[in-house]
Structure formats: structure tokens, C-alpha cells
Amino acid sequence: TQLLEQSPQFLSIQEGENLTVYCNSSSVFSSLQWYRQEPGEGPVLLVTVVTGGEVKKLKRLTFQFGDARKDSSLHITAAQPGDTGLYLCAGRRGGSNYKLTFGKGTLLTVNP
Amino acid sequence: NAGVTQTPKFQVLKTGQSMTLQCAQDMNHEYMSWYRQDPGMGLRLIHYSVGAGITDQGEVPNGYNVSRSTTEDFPLRLLSAAPSQTSVYFCASKLQVGSYEQYFGPGTRLTVT
Numbered sequence: 047t048q049l050l051e052q053s054p055q056f057l058s059i060q061e062g063e064n065l066t067v068y069c070n071s072s073s074v075f076s077s078l079q080w081y082r083q084e085p086g087e088g089p090v091l092l093v094t095v096v097t098g099g100e101v102k103k104l105k106r107l108t109f110q111f112g113d114a115r116k117d118s119s120l121h122i123t124a125a126q127p128g129d130t131g132l133y134l135c136a137g138r139r140g141g142s143n144y145k146l147t148f149g150k151g152t153l154l155t156v157n158p
Numbered sequence: 159n160a161g162v163t164q165t166p167k168f169q170v171l172k173t174g175q176s177m178t179l180q181c182a183q184d185m186n187h188e189y190m191s192w193y194r195q196d197p198g199m200g201l202r203l204i205h206y207s208v209g210a211g212i213t214d215q216g217e218v219p220n221g222y223n224v225s226r227s228t229t230e231d232f233p234l235r236l237l238s239a240a241p242s243q244t245s246v247y248f249c250a251s252k253l254q255v256g257s258y259e260q261y262f263g264p265g266t267r268l269t270v271t
Contacts, residue, residue, distance in 0.1 A: 050200075077258065088162075088248050088262030089201070096258075134201070144255050145216065148193075148201040 049073060050137055050149035058155040062124055067152040069135035070117045076140025078111055078118045083132040083151070125156045160184055162263035164249050170269045171239040179234040179266050181249030189255045190232040194218065194245040201248065207232055208255045239270045
């Protein structure tokens with residue numbers, strides 16, 4: 047059973063379009079992270095959210111942590127070809143458990 | 159400041175061979191970990207270390223050994239490679255076990271035939 051479900055699995059859009067990808071779970075997380083991974087490279091951390099309802103913005107990217115801390119979304123405004131990559135969410139359960147659980151990712155392609 | 163480095167970048171092994179994947183970081187991070195990434199499976203934790211001399215198992219530790227003799231290095235050993243170990247392996251580090259900021263290496267693509 048996958049603890050973190052990401053959707054959609056694949057997304058192909060044109061430059062300038064907006065998009066939202068989702069990360070959902072039936073479990074509560076103390077924090078949730080989003081990473082971007084480009085082909086042949088390791089994941090790079092984009093953001094960490096720790097408070098239910100928290101919204102963080104990183105230029106054209108907006109991240110939201112659900113009020114119940116079971117889900118998160120990533121919204122990209124006016125997507126650019128440079129946004130192309132695999133977007134991974136990862137959650138930490140909390141307490142003394144610092145291990146990260148990763149979703150399977152959303153592969154985004156932004157066409158010029 | 160090179161961050162997290164991994165060698166080799168690519169490796170092909172025959173079933174039953176052994177090898178060591180190297181990982182090093184120059185950020186004086188206490189916490190280091192190994193993940194494998196397989197299509198449709200996401201990243202799964204193999205082993206981790208909260209400091210020199212301390213290691214523990216992650217989600218998928220079978221077939222892998224680790225040691226942490228220095229803060230900088232965290233090698234991953236495959237004792238007898240199997241085709242099921244064909245994967246991309248990532249090493250990661252962060253300042254401490256409770257830190258959020260985690261840095262990944264570029265990965266090693268391993269094929270076992």
C-alpha cells in the first residue's frame with residue numbers, strides 16, 4: 047500500500063498553462079516536502095511545509111499543506127519548459143520517526 | 159564545496175558479484191542515507207546513519223550492508239548482486255536526523271545481469 051499517492055502520474059502541457067499536482071494520504075504527517083528531480087540527477091528540495099493549512103510560494107510555484115495534514119498540492123502558474131521534471135512529495139510521520147516516505151511522483155513535461 | 163558525491167555514475171554487474179557504491183559529503187552532516195529508485199516505486203530507504211559509527215536499517219535493507227567510519231563517507235555494499243537490485247541508487251545527507259534540508263547526490267545507475 048502506497049502511503050502517499052500522487053496524481054496525476056504524468057502531465058504534459060503547453061508553455062504558459064497553469065497546473066496543479068496532488069499528494070494525498072489517509073495518514074497524518076508532521077511535515078511534507080516537495081522535490082523536483084531532473085533526468086540523471088538527484089532530487090532537489092523545493093519546500094517543506096509543517097503547519098496544517100500552510101501556504102508557501104516560491105516564485106511561480108505555490109505549495110499548500112492540507113488543514114488535516116494528510117494532503118498537499120503544488121500549483122504552477124504560467125509553466126515554463128524549465129519546470130519540466132519529476133515532482134516528488136515526501137512526508138515525515140513525526141514523533142521519533144524521522145524517516146521520509148516518498149510518493150511515486152508526477153512527471154511533468156512543459157512543451158515550448 | 160562539492161556537496162554529496164557518488165561514484166561510480168554507472169555500473170554493470172553479473173549476478174553474484176559484489177561491489178561498493180561510494181558516497182561522500184563535505185558539509186559536515188551527521189545524517190546520511192541510501193535510497194533506491196525504481197520505476198513506479200518511488201524512492202525507498204535502504205539504510206541510514208545518524209552519525210559516525212551508527213547505522214540502522216531502512217525499508218528495504220536486505221542484500222545491502224553499510225558502515226560509517228567517518229562523518230564524510232557512507233559506502234553501500236552489495237555482497238552478492240541479484241537482478242532485483244537493478245536500480246538507481248541515491249545517497250543523501252542532512253545536518254542532523256531532525257533537519258528538514260536534505261541534499262541528494264547525483265545517483266548511481268546499477269544494472270545486474
